[in-house]
Amino acid sequence: MFLETLCKINHMFFDKTGTLTQGDFSLLKCITYGSYSEAECINLAAQLEQYSEHPIAQAFHQQQQAHLNLSAVKNMPSQGLQAQYQGHVVKLGNALFCQxxxxxKSGEQVIYLTQGSQLLAAFELGDKLRESATEISDYCHNEKIETTLLTGDISLKSEEVAELLHINHVIKGVTPQGKLHHLQQAxxxxxxxxxxxxxxDAPVLAAAHISVALATGTDIAKNSADVILxxxxxxxxxxxxxxxxxxxxxxxxxxxxxxxxNLLIMPLAILGYVPPYIAVIGMSFSSLIVVSNSLRLLK
Known part of the structure; x- marks a missing residue:
């Protein structure tokens, strides 16, 4: 069943961050808006990102400075992080989540830091496309396989990646439940x-006809997938x-x-036109042909 389904695949869905891109983020720019300095905004973002397993967190791991007392930290998949700090709700995530x-308007992925309703900072993050992303995209087009980019990122980076890879459809800014809905419709x-x-990606990996997770992915993604690269x-x-x-x-x-x-030899053997020992030899020879034919897959 798995083999037949894999051969009949005619639509591939791809996550963006860490799948089509390397997921090796670097902090390119920090733009401040409030009373906090650039160093304070970066440190606050770094303190929040230590509670996340998302690849974006790697861009802030080396940026931590003075420890901050954060409480009630919540990780919102495909949106960002939220916590209590100095009596206010601070958020770090996409524009929709941070309101x-x-x-x-940037060609890079952008996340925002807010305190209450005040915008504190915007961070531009760089991430490179995987070299093999072009090959898998070209293969899909040559095989007439439809492609869809399914991502929680709402920045212009999604359209840029889709354009570079000639992906047919872009669905961005979706939650895990939204991803699942779009996949089930397809x-x-x-x-x-x-x-x-x-x-x-765990819900859609579990629900897809065939699912593939990268070895560098999270444990829950790998546990939900049919195949791990x-x-x-x-x-x-x-x-x-x-x-x-x-x-x-x-x-x-x-x-x-x-x-x-069997359709040829069995009737002849039953009618006596073929001696039994010839039929036995022929059966063994038939088995050797089947095994030899199968061994061609080793090439």
């Missing part, structure tokens, strides 16, 4: 393969599908040969 009315008419790596090379998905197609062809060839041989 930023005029988001920055599965009503398509055989869907989902590729992801994060906590917010041993590494970060997305071209292995191509190898996986091509191997499935070759395996299906070999199985059909073996079944056709075994069925044809």
């Amino acid at each position: 930023v009315e005029t988001p920055l 599965q009503k008419k398509d055989k869907v393969l989902m590729v992801g790596d994060g906590i917010n 041993l590494g970060e090379d997305l071209q292995k998905i191509i190898t996986l599908r091509q191997l499935a197609q070759k395996t299906r062809t070999i199985i059909k060839q073996n079944l056709a040969w075994a069925l044809g041989y």
Whole structure:
């Protein structure tokens, strides 16, 4: 069933951050708006990000300075982080989550830091595209497989990645439940393969016809997936599908040969036209052909 479904895949869904991109974020710029200095905003963001497993947190790991007393910390998948600090609610995340009315127009991913209703800072974060992302995208187009970028990121970076890879559809700024809804709608008419790596991808990885998680992904993503890539090379998905197609062809060839041989030899042996020992030798030879044909997959 798995083999046949993999061969019939005609729609691939991709997460963006950490899947099509390397997920190796760096802090490019910090723009402050409130009374906090740049160093204070970066430190506050770093203190919040220590409660997150998202790749964005890596950009702040080396930025921690003085310890801050944060309480009631909440991690909101695909949105950001929230905590209590000095009697106020502080948020770090996308523009929608932080209720930023005029988001920055940037080609990079941007997250915001707010305290109550006050915008404190905006952070521009750099992330590079995986080299293998182009290969998997080209393969999908050559095989007439529809592609969709499914991401919680609401920045212009999503459109930029989709344009570079010629992805058919972009669905951005969605929660894990939103991702699941879009995938289930697609599965009503398509055989869907989902590729992801994060906590917010777990529901769609579990629900997809076939799901693939990267080895660098979170534990919950890997536990929810059907296949775990041993590494970060997305071209292995191509190898996986091509191997499935070759395996299906070999199985059909073996079944056709075994069925044809038995339909030909058995009646002749029953009628006495073929001596029993010849039929036995022929059966052994037939088995050798089937095994030898299967061994071609090792190439």
